[in-house]
Each structure stands twice: as structure tokens, then as C-alpha cells.
Amino acid sequence: MSSNQRYGEEFQQLSYQDLRSECRKRNLCAIGTSDAMRRRLTEFVAQQKRIRQWSTTISIQDESNENENVIVLRDDDDDGGGGGGNENKKQLGGEEEEDMDDEPPRKRPKKSPADDLLCPITLGLPFEPVIAEDGRVYEQDAIEMHCKVARESHGVVKSPITNQVIGSRLLPAPQIKNLIETLIENEMIQGELVAEWKKRAQLEKEKQGLLLEAQTDSEAMYKIGCLYARGENGFKKDAKEAHTWFQKGHAAGNVKATASLGENLLSGNGAPRHTAQGMIYISLAACRGSDLAAYHLGMALAHGLHGLSMDEGEGVRWLRKCLLVCSHSHLDQGLRDFAEAVLEELKDDDDDGSDDDEDDEEE
Secondary structure (H helix, E strand, C coil), X not given: CCHHHHHHHHHHCCCHHHHHHHHHHCCCCCXXXXXXXXXXXXXXXXXXXXXXXXXXXXXXXXXXXXXCCEEEEEECXXXXXXXXXXXXXXXXXXXXXXXXXXXXXXXXXXXXXXXXXXXXXXXXXXXXXXXXXXXXXXXHHHHXXXXXXXXXXXXXXXXXXXXXXXXXXXXXXXXXXHHHHHHHHCCCCCCHHHHHHHHHHHHHHHHHHHHHHXXXXXXXXXXXXXXXXXXXXXXCCCHHHHHHHHHHHHHCCCHHHHHHHHHHHHHCCCCCCCHHHHHHHHHHHHHCCEHHHHHHHHHHHHHCCCCCCCCHHHHHHHHXXXXXXXXXXXXXXXXXXXXXXXXXXXXXXXXXXXXXXXXXXXX
């Protein structure tokens, strides 16, 4: 078990409010996620322990040097008898003689090139570095979230380092990113920090490749819309941006983009709610083979939703189609399971109705 893991155990069971309280006691930033505050506290405790160990070592060395003030001198007397010399002890007091066998002074830990580049909030190498008004470098997403939470909670923004009031202006720092990249390429920074940074670099490379592909490919347009909707693979979660890309995909003839565009309009996600227009896109995509659109159309018909008259028979037909015969599959497993449950429920209702009719005929 690493030292950081050992020190961090004491913070694992603390609640969010307790973590904030512990951070304030140590004059640390008390804003951010629970994991970020745990990392902050763990690193602080580990650093304090290293300082205490270093101070103890220096004190022991100093005390040892003060006590090493007696040496033995051997005088060889040619005229003396008994062969051998007289051993005399001489008190030096540390002024006239120096002990040449003293150990060299203990070297202080070397400072890593990464120490001044780490984001104080994430404790990682910033991939999108910005400089805040306190002069420190931060990961853009992290400091933006810090500023947002601070404004909403306290009305002012304070530096995570100095706890002094600062503005929310952030300056891009491309030179810092270039420096980090150079240090990594020359293996001057290593370990987990580098692995995480390289992972983000790979995601950014894939992101740019997909954006380039989307200039001519409707499927890439749809994929980008989905990534923005979920906030994955380097795409920041943004419902409006997702809706924009679904519009582009629909205009380029992508069936799945058409279905997702209709779904957004029905729910008002990323765009103002427009039920009638949403059902037009859903119906169009369902007829062209989208299982997601077939699901929404089946649910609307089976329950009389979105301005459609209830028609259980047509609803059942479209729900079965979304599970079996659609050529464009992008319905997630949760909705698929729900469609199966609705079909079972409608089937049971039909069976109950048939039994009632039989009873009426017998009477």
C-alpha cells in the first residue's frame, strides 16, 4: 500500500461537509468534488509527514556532528621504550580539527519540473491550461466549475490557493501546454500524471479526426451529436451542441440523426419543445427503419401521447417492429426492456378483455 493510500484512508468515510471542514482547518481550497477534496487532503497530510521526517533527520545529523568532537592521536616516540607510541585523546571543540570522515549532508528531495505545472484543484497536469487572476495555472474545466460554484454559493470568487477574492477572467495558456508536451516527450515527467495526460491527448486526437470526418460523413455527424449529448470522449456535455449536430446529420440524410432530432423536440432537450414537429421527424425516421423512432411512435400510439389518438393495435405493431425488424439500431437496452414490458402489459389486457367477452356470450 502506498503512503498516499495509507494517509487517505482517514478521509474516505467523511461526508462532503466534513471534507470541506477539514480543508478549511488546513487552509486548503474547500470547493470542488468530494474526490478532489480527498486528494487535496491526502497530498497535504503526506507532504506534512515528509517535512516532519526531513526535519527530524536534519536534527539528528546536527546533534551527531556536535558530539563528534573527540579523536585519537598516536604519537610515535623514537626514543621511547616498549616499542609503540602513546595514545592521547585531544579535545578539539570543533574549532581546530575537522573530521574528514563525516558523512556528506543529506540531500534535499529534488524538485520535479511538474511541481509548478500541476492544477491545484485536480492535482493533475492540465490539458487545457488557463491562467487565473491569482497568477496560477489551472485546468480550464476545473477552475470554471470552481468559479461557478463560488459565485452561486458566496457571490464572489476566491483563489483556491490564496483564498483571496479574484475575478473570473481566465487567460488561455498554450505555452504551458507546449511546455508540458515537451517535458513528457523528453521523459522529464513520468508516472500516473503522464499516463492520464496522454490518455486525454489520444482522445483529443480522435476527436479532431471525427470532426474532420464529419465534414462529409453524416454518420460522423450523428456520432458527434451523441458524444455531445453524453459528454464523452473529449466532448463536453452540451445539449444544444448535440441538437445542432443532429440537425446537420438529418440534413445530410442520416436516419438516426432524424430520430434523435425528433426525440429532442419532443422532450425540449437542447431546443424548445415542439411536439408536432418532433412527431413529424419521429414518424419519418420510423418509416425509414429507426428502432428509436419506432419505439417513440409505438408508445405514443399505445398511450395516446404527443397529440396522437390512442390506437393500441398500431402501438403494438410499432413496438414489435422496434424490437425485431428495424434496419437502423440505436435504441438503448433500457428502452428496449421497457418496450417488452409494455407489450406484455398490453397482451395481458387483451387476454382479460377476451375472457370478459366469452363470459358475456355464455350468459
